[in-house]
Amino acid sequence: MKKVLALTAIEAPFRSRLIETQFFDSLVRARNLSNGRWQLSFLSVIPLTFYLGRRNPWRQYVKNSNQNKTLRSNLSSKGVKYRTSLAGFPLLPRQFNLRKNETALFIAAALPWLTLKLSFLKPDLIIARSYPAAVLAWWAKRVLNIPYLFDLRGMYPEESVNAGRYEVNSPDHLFWKDWEKKLICSAQYCVVVSRPFVEHVLDIDPGARVEMIPCCVDPGKIRLPDKKKTKAKYGLDDRFVLLHLGSFGTPGDRGLVGKYLLRFKEVRPDAVLVVASGTAAFGPAIRKALLGEGLGPDDFRIYHPAGSELDDMLALGDAGLILERKVANTKVCLSVKLGEYLAAGMPVICTPHVEGVARLVEKYRCGLVVDPDQEEPLEKEGGLLAGYGDCRNNGLKLVEEILSVDRCADKWRSVIDQGLKT
Incomplete structure (x- = not known):
């Protein structure tokens, strides 16, 4: 049976209704529709500091750990493994929108442990949610020859501009625009939420295989x-x-x-x-x-x-x-x-x-x-x-x-x- 690994990075699924409803639930249902052709597991690369709080770090750590256990238990009841891999960087949630130098630190902090886990898990396909996860999947493809699907979710470079992390056409913005093209061209498939997004991806790579899967509702x-x-x-x-x-x-x-x-x-x-x-x-x-x-x-x-x-x-x-x-x-x-x-x-x-x-x-x-x-x-x-x-x-x-x-x-x-x- 083939193995499919769904990967998130620099997000905290245990406190995100969005990830649960738009990623986990959809993929679990997709697994159920596959008639046993492949098995599904989830792996989240979570910065250690995301477990902590500023006012009471220990209390927040206990709370988030319990939420993570609940998430793991819920997915386990559906026959899906949920694992986490801790990373020492980023330090702050706003650094989800990585600058150029921060990206290097993130890769250095996350990739070694992720490579070890992937070597053990041996997935046949990775589904990378968002650009930071896709960067890790891109490296995994180079090192371990594991193909990946790229779930873009949003235009990460432009969202980072909106978040005030850097300016349009700045070195950081251009760095991520280069990575955007690299990630799209290297992916087996790209998944986006709207028809204009499909057109955006095809403007970057006319040969890309891209599917529109919108934000869903139950x-x-x-x-x-x-x-x-x-x-x-x-x-x-x-x-x-x-x-x-x-x-x-x-x-x-x-x-x-x-x-x-x-x-x-x-x-x-x-x-x-x-x-x-x-x-x-x-x-x-x-x-x-x-x-x-x-x-x-x-x-x-x-x-x-x-x-x-x-x-x-x-x-x-x-x-x-x-x-x-x-x-x-x-x-x-x-x-x-x-x-x-x-x-x-x-x-x-x-x-x-x-x-x-x-x-x-x-x-x-x-x-x-x-x-x-x-x-x-x-x-x-x-x-x-x-x-x-x-x-x-x-x-x-x-x-x-x-x-x-x-x-x-x-x-x-x-x-x-x-x-x-x-």
Whole structure:
């Protein structure tokens, strides 16, 4: 039986819902669909300092170790091994976006132990999630002749620019653009989340084998409480709720959702903005940005949901927002929240700059594409409200045909099967 190893690096899967839902779950389902043709295991290269906390390192270490054990136990119950390999570098989470010199330190810290583990595990194929993991997989291919699939997830060089780690066309940026081409050209297959991302990869290497596997959603796990009761619970009876779920593309996008609310209120005066942010520390900055756009205290609510409260947020929403201004990586993005909004029965409102989302919204007619920074006719919003029921049904169709975890898992199975044959 062939062995497939899924590799992550400079991430902490034991505290990342994103890795669990978008990587682990999909690949486990793909393994189940393979009818025993290959076995799956996971290996995470985790910097030691990611286990620690600044205020109470020992308590945080115990907490993260227990979470890691829980993750290992959950995967083991599904017949999947989960292993970790500790690295002495990077030291800080923000160094996930590595500079040139930091990349050399990361490789020196991670590669020796990883090579030993791979020599023992002897996988037939590596699935590398993100650019740092792919760098390790590239070296493993050179040293041990193990082929790899490259799961790009996002445009790492451009995301690092957005994170303030370096400037466009700086030596660090150009270093990673060179690595990007090298990783794509050397991979058996590339996996990306959107159609514009496919085009980006083919611009780099016209001969690349690339598959679009979008951020997925499991409709069966979205169990919403009663909408009317939930709105009453949060004091939003008879309000039309525009929901922003999760993080913002850039800090400047915080004000953009407020700017759009003012536009939408011209059509629905009872509209209110709900921002559901998972990071409480960002609350004051979000509030400041919204007030800075001219919103009043009754125009918005900011929540930091945890656990079942996330279902409450989805139940509150009448339309989901994916509003981002144009930056270098916006074109290829396809957010996890797209599937969550649609599976919860919400039409989606996005900017044209988020082209991966916008193409699907326009194709399936499950929302509207609008730029709040431009003067566009309000007939767009009027059409959304008039055809609200059709938009909801079309969104559910998009989930079923493209975004469901079962569809994505089947695509993973196909790509892995092809990678093992090559």
